[in-house]
Amino acid sequence: MKPTAAAEKRRRREMTCFWVLRALTYVVVAFVGVVLLDIVVKGAPRINWAFLTEKPGPDHTTGGIFPAIVGTFYLVAGSIGIALPVGVFTAVYLSEYAKDTWFTRLVRICIVNLAGVPSIVFGLFGAAAFVVYMKFDRSLLAGWLTLAFMILPVVITTSEEALRAVPRGFREGSLAVGATKWQMIRTNVLPYALPGILTGSILSVARVAGETAPIMFTVAAFYTGLPRSIFSQVQALPYYLYTVAINVPNVNAARPTAYGAALVLIVMVFGMNLLAMILRAKLRKKYRW
């Protein structure tokens, strides 16, 4: 059957519009591509072994970013160490125990709102609560707590999703052979949700590694060595990048260092995201129920 002229015209118009949609979508892709390319091309020449393992030199034109890398590593480890248990336990409560009570509803509302609180407000909160009120001063500990509360909603939401994805039959089977509820959760629910929980925690690790605003008033110091205790200030990659880009005496001379730091930061964050994505894809294939 030959399409009529009108139908042909309509089909053409549709195709044109769909191409416009596609073009707009790929404008975004292209923009991000340009950003990545710019940072990789201008950052790569600065990267060498010394850059990753030495302290910054004077003027930040020589030397490396070792303290910032170490600081970011400490921040990530500590905050996830706090947020992960609290978040997973909350998720277990919400998915396994909670009934539709006012308490549960309030918890859910608070989680949603916590996720929307601007990171700079977390910074203010951390400064008032941990730095000043609890007298931790600017320290790793204050930063850990601030960041942990910031990523708590992410940990809870992804963990709950993972727990809910475990089929009902797993739970019923366990209860049917006489397990108590906790035994059921421990043996038949948590192990199967673990991969999903892991994915979520990797994503929040990536978030912690890239955040600047919450650590500005709680941990970060510009001139500092390696941390000695949980009460020392640390340098962190995003904060280092911010300062080198804006606040050093000769900004232009320090530009290559800033690009190098940006590249390292991006590689860290994207590396973790990629890991989470691959993990999730693999697990989806493995656990298909």
Place this chain on the structure above:
Amino acid sequence: MSEAAATTRDNMPHTGMGHALIRRKAFTFDQGIKYFFRINASVAILVILAIVFFLMQQGVPFFFKEPAGKLLGGTWAPYVETNPEFGIWPLFAASLWVVGLSMIISLPLGVCAAMYISEVASDREKSFLKNFIEILASFPSVVLGFFALAVLAPIVKTVFHHRDGMTLLTASIVLAVMALPTITSISEDAIRNVPLSYRRASLALGAGRLATLLRVTLPAAKNGVIAAFMLGIGRVIGETMAVLMVAGGSPVVPTSPLSPGRVMTATIASETGEVSHFSAQYNALFLIGALLFFITLAINLVILRMTSAKEYKE
């Protein structure tokens, strides 16, 4: 435990844990675990309360130091020795400009991308684009801010013959990119969740794919798209680093996209670390933080209400 003791305990009024202790051991332990999980769940509530408390604790003393009316003034000049000014308006106006400009860029792009991903793209393309958007969402804002500073600002400078390219427009472009993942993924969810029967009915009546998408599917997903738009606003108004790095400038009320300006978040970021904890300025900065907190709170509550209300009638 003797029987007599057990009986007396049973006769005791049931108060919390005492009630659980007299049961079998496994049961007791299970009860304890449940309470343990519940305590963890209440952390989220406690954190929200603590945030409000500490913002207020540090913010409210402002009213004992300076007249409250000063907050509504048109000048932000807290460093001045005699008669400092604490008018939030210039900062708020800059935030409004930035939100407006970035949404003008971000909303059409985001919704178009969402329509494309959900209704037009093939499966492979779809998964590529979705992964890509997830990557974009994880871009550290300081890196995008740095890119804007190093690359976008010089471009804006040449194109518009501007002094240094540090404008609200420059900041808004980066913020639009940051809001895109939120807008796209939530609109895409909303469009995908429109029941298939809507589309089938429209196609059966002889409408083309494009007409179905624009006249049936998109209007049906309206609530989700509005929610996406609002979440995007929340994201942009709370974003700090990128605006701090490129819009910089003095806190004056902006008059055009090419004005410099200082938004609320950037003001907090650049001043809080430097002022005394006992100054009125420090308190005022916490009040700005409280304002930001309540704006995002309101946005989230409205979205919660909207998304829980909507269900498709089949």
